[in-house]
Amino acid sequence: MGYNWINRNLKWLYILPALVFVLVMMLFPIGYTLWISFYEWSMSAITPPAFVGFDNYTSMFKDERFLDSVFNTFYFTIVALAAEMVLGLAIAVLFNRTFKGKNIAKTLFLLPMVATPVAMGLVWMLIYEPTIGAANTILKSIGLEPQLYLASMTQVIPSLIVVDVWQWTPMVALILMAGLSTLPTDPYESADVDGASAWQKFVHITLPLLKPTIIIALMLRLIDVLKTFDIIYATTQGGPNFKSETLNIYGYVLGFQYFKLGSASALLVIFFLIVMALTLVLIWTKKRLEAEG
């Protein structure tokens, strides 16, 4: 009987471990977050959570700091993503050719991606140090004005973007290199016969063929850049004066420094919806492109 039962339910048994994992580690936390987001709770053992309906959400949209953090998140994401995609593509194309020392160059180039973000944040903090840091020492030695970098309210996000681009362009390049290596060679041969220039071949053959890979790289990076936490927390903690505070940092501050768990959860739910919406848009774009192709 036991044997039969197993036989009948085999398909369920096979997916059980994965199912349990998704339920316990994903669905439960997100459901719980959603639940808390309707309560005001300050982790107090004496005052129990109080139901406040959508208050946490409505007050969020009146909170200047939240709106600023949305702006910062998108500013950081869009610029970093654009730079990473363009540079990543250029580097992938470069490494797709054969030249002397290519393998060594490739290995060196992939190193930043392997480094621990928090440790790299600390290193970049030293580089950006305005008085004795490497960045300003170089600027001064070539006769340029020293800059404030992380300590400037206007330069802080560009400075952090540089760190993110430095660290994650290799990943984009890696994905695109894999994509490039699968491209068929015959379109290029016929283009050569027709006398196409290198630029024409790149724009009319490489780019269209590589589109699905580019979109996958874009999507993976988009999600990662949106939720960047480590390098920002390690270098500025959202400062100076909250000017590099992204949604993720603000959520952390609300939850673990102010202990306003209701507000923090509401913020995360909004954040979740933003990431979800952007991802769906990308998937939809990819499908449309595939249908066209």
Place this chain on the structure above:
Amino acid sequence: MKKKYIGAGTALIVTASIMAGCGGNSSPQASSPAASQAPASSSASESASTGSDKPFAGQTVTLVTANHPWSEAITPLLPEFEAATGIKVKVENYFEDQLTQKLTVQFTAGSETPDVFMYRPLQDGQLFFKNGWVARLDDYAHKDPEYDFADISPSAINTTTIDGKLAGIPIITERGVLYYRKDLLEQANIPVPTTMDELVEAAKKLHNPGSEMYGFVARGQRSPLVTQLASYIFSEGGDFITDGKASINTPEAVKAMTTYGNLLKDSGPPGVLNMSWPQAFGIFAQGKVAFLTDADSLYTNATDPEKSTVSDKVGFALFPAGAAGSKPVNVTAWSLSINERSKNKDAAWELIQWATSKENVLKAQQKGNPGARTSVWNNPEATKSFPEELVPIIKQSMENGVGHDRPVVVSVGEARDAVGEVVMKVITGDKDVQAAADKANANLQAIIDKDSKR
């Protein structure tokens, strides 16, 4: 469809990681009290046979400490305590911000461990106490006359006392002092500033950005600066909260915040906005700044030759006097307390009593940890390692000082951000400081009002 789950999954993990911090801790913790309970019950019969000498033999006490020189001084001595009492001590060590988070999460989950923990009474005290997480220590402290509770400085005790109840035993005290460069002042023939006006004047004179020499440095990050700003506010005669009402828009407080901000703006090094104490001490130790105001307990960062290029040129002075005289902060930075839910409170107290005994406070203080015991401060042995001129300044600051250095509320983090905003406005050159102070005052008042409803 698959890709959709990548997106959803990643976002879920973001959320999950926040939530995991809440729930996850309770399960591994739940097992350890059970483990420590077993020997506790068996020790009842055991202690009868061993006599009153080691009444807690066999019990286990979990001690959570911050990553702080005090822990480094005390941890190596623990085997002595274990040998003398038969209590087994388990030590866990965390960085300070993580420590607050860890303790908050663990206490919220109703954990019975840690038994003894190190905490910052001014940062966490109200939150921990009002939530009923810390045990009242009054009875314990007076139990053993040899412990000599009265020897612990009353102002330090004041910091750890909430609603008339003793919530912690002070272990580290600190005061705001002025650090200066002896050589630079001598060269420029400037006397050591004793008033705020003299400090502003001297800092301006010694400020020479062209040759990378700066007049003054202190914390410039919005939240960290508040505890150092406090000495300025008190010395001008103001306070964060007066008679239960927010008072950071009073003329005294506004003057202090303007002075602090202007010192950093006009005589500070580049990049002060991203400086907390490590960066401020860092640039001072690089020999690029003439004056620094910060806590005395951090002095080794300026005087240790391994950390500082100007170790032999650092002078110390009493915090410069404002309109109300020299009123630096004089606070308990760290104290020890017992978890209200601990199963081994008596053994836990035994550990605290041992760690804060005259003998061990002396040992910790000899390693550069300013403690809270008057008898130890009066013992020349205790301050041998301190810079000679710092000792009288510390003693005088203990007399003049004020027992808090931030708004004493439950939501300290939020209140600090509210106060810090005014200084941000000054540093970034906003002319209407009063308007900024009024706004910050309203924010602080809202935080106070919320507290009273708890």
